[in-house]
Amino acid sequence: MAAYFTRRLMLALITLLLVTLIVFTLLRVIVPLVYADAADIIAAEYGRQDPALREQLKRQYGLSSSLPGQYLEFVGGLLRGDFGKSLFNGRSVTGEIKDRLPVSIELGFVGLIAGLLMSVPMGVIAAVRQDRWPDYVLRTLAILLNAMPGFWLAILIITLGSVWFNWAPPLDFAYLHDDPITHLKIMAMPALLIGLTPSAGLVRLMRTQMLEVMRQDYIRTAQAKGLTGRSVIVRHALRNALIPIVTVVGLSLPSLAAGTAIFESIFGLPGMGRYLVSAVGNLDYPVIMGTNVIFATLIVFSNLLVDLSYTFIDPRIRF
Amino acid sequence: MAGTTIGETLSIGAHREQQRPLPLRVLRSILHFARKKPLGMVGLFLILILTVAAVFAPQIATHNPNKIDLKHKLEGPSAAHWLGTDATGKDTFSRLVYGSRISLKVGFGAVALSTFFATIIGLSSGYFGGWFDTIVQRLVDAWQAMPQLIILITLLGIVRRMPNVDLLLALIIGIGIVSIAGRSRVERSAVIVLRGMPYIEAARSLGAGHVRIMVRHILPNVVPLILVGATVSLGGVILAEASLSFLGFGPTGETSWGQMLSVDGREYMRSQPGLAIWPGLAITLAVFGFNVFGDALRDVLDPRLRGGR
Numbered sequence: 001m002a003a004y005f006t007r008r009l010m011l012a013l014i015t016l017l018l019v020t021l022i023v024f025t026l027l028r029v030i031v032p033l034v035y036a037d038a039a040d041i042i043a044a045e046y047g048r049q050d051p052a053l054r055e056q057l058k059r060q061y062g063l064s065s066s067l068p069g070q071y072l073e074f075v076g077g078l079l080r081g082d083f084g085k086s087l088f089n090g091r092s093v094t095g096e097i098k099d100r101l102p103v104s105i106e107l108g109f110v111g112l113i114a115g116l117l118m119s120v121p122m123g124v125i126a127a128v129r130q131d132r133w134p135d136y137v138l139r140t141l142a143i144l145l146n147a148m149p150g151f152w153l154a155i156l157i158i159t160l161g162s163v164w165f166n167w168a169p170p171l172d173f174a175y176l177h178d179d180p181i182t183h184l185k186i187m188a189m190p191a192l193l194i195g196l197t198p199s200a201g202l203v204r205l206m207r208t209q210m211l212e213v214m215r216q217d218y219i220r221t222a223q224a225k226g227l228t229g230r231s232v233i234v235r236h237a238l239r240n241a242l243i244p245i246v247t248v249v250g251l252s253l254p255s256l257a258a259g260t261a262i263f264e265s266i267f268g269l270p271g272m273g274r275y276l277v278s279a280v281g282n283l284d285y286p287v288i289m290g291t292n293v294i295f296a297t298l299i300v301f302s303n304l305l306v307d308l309s310y311t312f313i314d315p316r317i318r319f
Numbered sequence: 320m321a322g323t324t325i326g327e328t329l330s331i332g333a334h335r336e337q338q339r340p341l342p343l344r345v346l347r348s349i350l351h352f353a354r355k356k357p358l359g360m361v362g363l364f365l366i367l368i369l370t371v372a373a374v375f376a377p378q379i380a381t382h383n384p385n386k387i388d389l390k391h392k393l394e395g396p397s398a399a400h401w402l403g404t405d406a407t408g409k410d411t412f413s414r415l416v417y418g419s420r421i422s423l424k425v426g427f428g429a430v431a432l433s434t435f436f437a438t439i440i441g442l443s444s445g446y447f448g449g450w451f452d453t454i455v456q457r458l459v460d461a462w463q464a465m466p467q468l469i470i471l472i473t474l475l476g477i478v479r480r481m482p483n484v485d486l487l488l489a490l491i492i493g494i495g496i497v498s499i500a501g502r503s504r505v506e507r508s509a510v511i512v513l514r515g516m517p518y519i520e521a522a523r524s525l526g527a528g529h530v531r532i533m534v535r536h537i538l539p540n541v542v543p544l545i546l547v548g549a550t551v552s553l554g555g556v557i558l559a560e561a562s563l564s565f566l567g568f569g570p571t572g573e574t575s576w577g578q579m580l581s582v583d584g585r586e587y588m589r590s591q592p593g594l595a596i597w598p599g600l601a602i603t604l605a606v607f608g609f610n611v612f613g614d615a616l617r618d619v620l621d622p623r624l625r626g627g628r
Contacts, residue, residue: 152598261468
């Protein structure tokens with residue numbers, strides 16, 4: 001167990017190292033070579049081509065040392081929790097992330113839980129009623145959902161909701177600690193929509209897994225000793241069918257991160273995804289680097305949790 | 320088995336059909352496919368419509384998709400504008416027709432790219448095994464654990480600020496590279512099974528080199544799997560393109576479905592809900608088409624599933 005965990009931790013660190021290298025190479029090596037570095041962009045903001053100002057800005061943003069030196073400085077800053085300052089409003093990226101991260105995590109986490117609560121029972125029902133109408137209805141729904149872009153569904157709900165019911169998502173965001181009820185009203189719809197994206201695949205997987213497990217000998221044994229159908233399904237079949245679901249949940253984490261970018265933009269939520277989208281438009285390097293690293297860290301460590309959860313779901317699995 | 324083509328794999332009585340002329344054989348296998356997989360046939364039909372729309376866009380479209388006509392803005396469906404017009408009077412139907420071009424260009428471009436590299440990675444990693452496989456697979460693990468769309472947003476957002484960059488090409492390369500990792504996994508696992516087959520050992524004992532064995536003896540047997548993987552991933556690629564265009568990171572100047580749904584037009588959707596409905600429906604049908612066709616193709620071509628449910 002300890003050895004396995006160490007190996008996974010190493011892998012997580014390698015992944016993070018790769019992400020920082022990619023982002024760093026992109027923003028500090030490639031873009032400055034073919035376009036402009038941070039100092040150029042700020043100097044252009046001031047509308048000046050002053051070499052002295054450029055030099056001063058370069059020193060200020062740590063761009064004058066060698067590239068490996070810059071990278072070490074960047075990683076060192078990350079380790080201290082210092083992501084630098086936004087090039088545009090001068091605000092600390094770390095402070096901004098502290099405000100925005102809870103919004104994105106809530107969105108992703110509630111979304112994922114909602115998705116599981118929808119798809120697992122749907123998959124089980126489809127399997128138990130195989131080749132009867134509940135199965136057909138749920139499978140058709142899953143196939144359609146799989147092809148439907150989540151952002152389209154969001155737009156349809158907003159547009160038709162306003163046309164038919166005169167309903168619109170609240171415009172002003174409220175934090176959970178300020179106004180819990182308004183907060184929940186705002187977050188419910190986007191979280192539900194984020195959860196729908198992975199659930200299409202989950203329903204289908206859950207169904208095939210249940211069908212496979214239900215054919216096992218131990219299920220027949222459980223039925224033979226007179227257990228009720230519900231008990232057999234929930235206690236004997238479901239637990240065994242859940243294992244691949246956990247794997248897929250781990251694999252769907254990156255798309256969950258992308259979902260926050262999309263749904264935060266649609267519903268105007270002050271989260272990490274929207275922060276990145278607007279920073280990219282301004283070429284706000286420190287913000288872009290910070291958000292990318294935070295997203296990668298979140299995914300990598302959630303994946304670690306997913307791996308560990310195997311042991312709780314299936315006692316046979318020992319690392 | 321080493322030289323099986325798709326046509327033969329598709330029809331069960333292939334050996335008896337060798338004498339018939341090729342067009343007839345192809346037709347028969349298509350009919351067989353249609354009878355066994357009606358939903359897959361629906362998918363194929365949707366793909367055909369999409370392809371025709373993309374290829375013959377200038378002939379099918381009733382208007383110039385980029386022509387601004389403020390006199391006829393935000394109109395409902397009419398004889399002149401079948402699906403109405405948007406806030407600047409552009410014809411929605413014509414924009415939908417032209418939008419299929421971006422989806423297919425990005426779809427086929429990105430999938431071709433990812434297929435090429437995934438095949439090289441999957442083939443070599445599965446064939447050689449050992450420490451090489453371990454290192455490659457850990458890198459693939461890391462690649463899959465990255466926030467891929469987030470990195471794409473970063474990449475495309477920066478690229479579009481630079482002068483003289485082909486944004487469409489950037490989109491194709493970006494999405495293509497992102498989808499390599501997952502696809503190489505499937506091919507690797509198939510190669511590992513084949514590697515241990517007696518006919519590979521026979522080829523090796525006859526003096527065939529590694530490259531020859533991989534290309535001439537293993538590759539032909541994973542071609543069906545590669546085709547299935549390519550078809551299934553097309554749907555996902557089109558969805559990714561739509562999402563990126565929706566967020567404003569698609570190619571500028573060209574009409575794409577995602578961009579038609581983007582935030583700029585949202586205030587007008589209330590007065591003209593068609594603007595919110597049609598582009599999304601087009602994306603959904605395109606993705607649906609590739610998904611169900613890919614699924615049906617998998618059922619027919621993947622030996623592990625043949626004869627199963």
